[in-house]
Amino acid sequence: MVRHSTSASELWSRLPWRKFKRDLFRLQMRIFKAVRNGELVKARKLQKLILKSRAAKLLAIRQITQLNKGKKTAGVDGIKSVDFLGRFQILFLLNDIQKWEPGKLRRIPVPKKNGKIRILSVPTIFDRIWQCLVKFALEPAYEATFSATSYGFRTGRSQHDAQKVIFQKLKGTTTKTNLKKRIIELDIKKCFDRISHESIMHELIAPVGMKTGIWRSLKAGVFPDFPEQGCPQGGVFSPLLANIALNGIEDIHNSVRYADDMVIILKPNDNEKEILNKIKEFLSARGMEISEEKTKITPVTDGFTFLGWLFKVQKNGKFRCVPSAENYKEFSRKCKNVINNSCMSLADKEKTLKPIVRGWRNYHRFCQMSGSRFSLWFLQKRFHYTLKKTTLSRQEKVDVAKRTFPVVGYKENAFVNVKTTASPYDGDLTYWVGRNSKNYSGKTVELLKSQNNTCPICGGLLLHDEDVQLHHLDGNHDNWSYVNLSVMHRSCHQYIHMTQKSTD
Numbered sequence: 001m002v003r004h005s006t007s008a009s010e011l012w013s014r015l016p017w018r019k020f021k022r023d024l025f026r027l028q029m030r031i032f033k034a035v036r037n038g039e040l041v042k043a044r045k046l047q048k049l050i051l052k053s054r055a056a057k058l059l060a061i062r063q064i065t066q067l068n069k070g071k072k073t074a075g076v077d078g079i080k081s082v083d084f085l086g087r088f089q090i091l092f093l094l095n096d097i098q099k100w101e102p103g104k105l106r107r108i109p110v111p112k113k114n115g116k117i118r119i120l121s122v123p124t125i126f127d128r129i130w131q132c133l134v135k136f137a138l139e140p141a142y143e144a145t146f147s148a149t150s151y152g153f154r155t156g157r158s159q160h161d162a163q164k165v166i167f168q169k170l171k172g173t174t175t176k177t178n179l180k181k182r183i184i185e186l187d188i189k190k191c192f193d194r195i196s197h198e199s200i201m202h203e204l205i206a207p208v209g210m211k212t213g214i215w216r217s218l219k220a221g222v223f224p225d226f227p228e229q230g231c232p233q234g235g236v237f238s239p240l241l242a243n244i245a246l247n248g249i250e251d252i253h254n255s256v257r258y259a260d261d262m263v264i265i266l267k268p269n270d271n272e273k274e275i276l277n278k279i280k281e282f283l284s285a286r287g288m289e290i291s292e293e294k295t296k297i298t299p300v301t302d303g304f305t306f307l308g309w310l311f312k313v314q315k316n317g318k319f320r321c322v323p324s325a326e327n328y329k330e331f332s333r334k335c336k337n338v339i340n341n342s343c344m345s346l347a348d349k350e351k352t353l354k355p356i357v358r359g360w361r362n363y364h365r366f367c368q369m370s371g372s373r374f375s376l377w378f379l380q381k382r383f384h385y386t387l388k389k390t391t392l393s394r395q396e397k398v399d400v401a402k403r404t405f406p407v408v409g410y411k412e413n414a415f416v417n418v419k420t421t422a423s424p425y426d427g428d429l430t431y432w433v434g435r436n437s438k439n440y441s442g443k444t445v446e447l448l449k450s451q452n453n454t455c456p457i458c459g460g461l462l463l464h465d466e467d468v469q470l471h472h473l474d475g476n477h478d479n480w481s482y483v484n485l486s487v488m489h490r491s492c493h494q495y496i497h498m499t500q501k502s503t504d
Helices: 006-013 017-036 040-052 054-067 084-099 125-143 159-170 175-179 197-203 208-220 238-246 272-284 325-339 346-363 377-387 394-404 429-437 443-450 490-503
Strands: 106-111 117-122 182-187 255-258 261-266 296-299 304-306 309-313 319-323 468-472 485-489
Touching (some): 040 208, 084 125, 159 255, 159 261, 159 309, 182 304, 261 272, 261 304, 319 325, 325 346, 325 377, 346 377, 429 443, 443 468, 443 485, 468 490
Antiparallel strands (some): 309 319, 468 485
């Protein structure tokens, strides 16, 4: 790629990103409305406009090269990052989007918890940008058709929505009926690797040119043993394509789905064999099948695990949700690896442990977290042992431990579910701005209110489409007073630090 240019970075940062996002969002809202009204021809014409849109292309480039967490993962081309001039060059490559030819995929073996290997197929950075552009056009069309109880890899929805729905379905109105309910813990065998290409293409709401590109991308990721199946894990639009393939499985019976993880709730008189046969037929038509070994039927009083939580109805009829034993064990392992690392300084341990602990506690903040089972006392004690070897005073040790193991409040089942028919593309910005603020806690919530959910850098709304971050105005990350903090888009925060480095 061409060398970095300061003028190119200035030009990139000064592009009217707020206007680009607004222009793209307007087209996406029109696609959503057209599909919901059954106007598929109109929807396809609007999708073509997105593929041709300069704003959409630049937003796709920024998303992949600047914002995505996997932006530094290289494909077979070996390119991990793209400088500012390179981003403008990619814009010209996207001009002839109809003739896009995807490159080969880089295969990365990833060990699974059961000891087996999962293959992550990573496209080149150029192909990821093309897939992101396609996702901009596809996603609003399917948000108009997706089931209300499907929560995985969907904008505006999360694991906590699925958690709350399970609570609502299992809390029951009569204790006797609730205690007799059962759960089918459904496991789909190698879901991404077995999705039929024909079934995906049959369901696609897309213009011909976009369908051709998606078909080529699917064929670029196939394994020799299954030439007509597979959606490569690692692609930008792969989760969306998997959701498209599985859409409708929730309608077979009362269920909650998060991507390819699914639980089906059975009442006492429900015939589990008949329900499983219907699911097998549904999956078979899409090239998939149930894993007989991992799919099981469990009484709710025995408890079942889903998305890292253990759900259980106690004999008194009360519903309980706590972190699963496996989830806690994995979290504990990560912490111990950092605490016991003799090559890390105390400052590095604090910096590494803090987001791990805060992230785990935030994820489980709607669980029952009281009691010794999920106490971090043993981990804190182990950390205190490492502090004994330092020259810090007693109070300094206490302060370090508090910063390293931040406390996050919890309230069981307090999460407020997303409206069943609501979508970020329905245009109800008041609802989604208010809902987005509930995804954060502490100082971030107060700052969002004081800033009217507006980014002070670009002036855009702080919505679901991009993470927000706290910025320390004086550069002192130990100064957490409100007057020293500002909340802004992650991309805006990145640019502030980038310009500061360039002037140092």
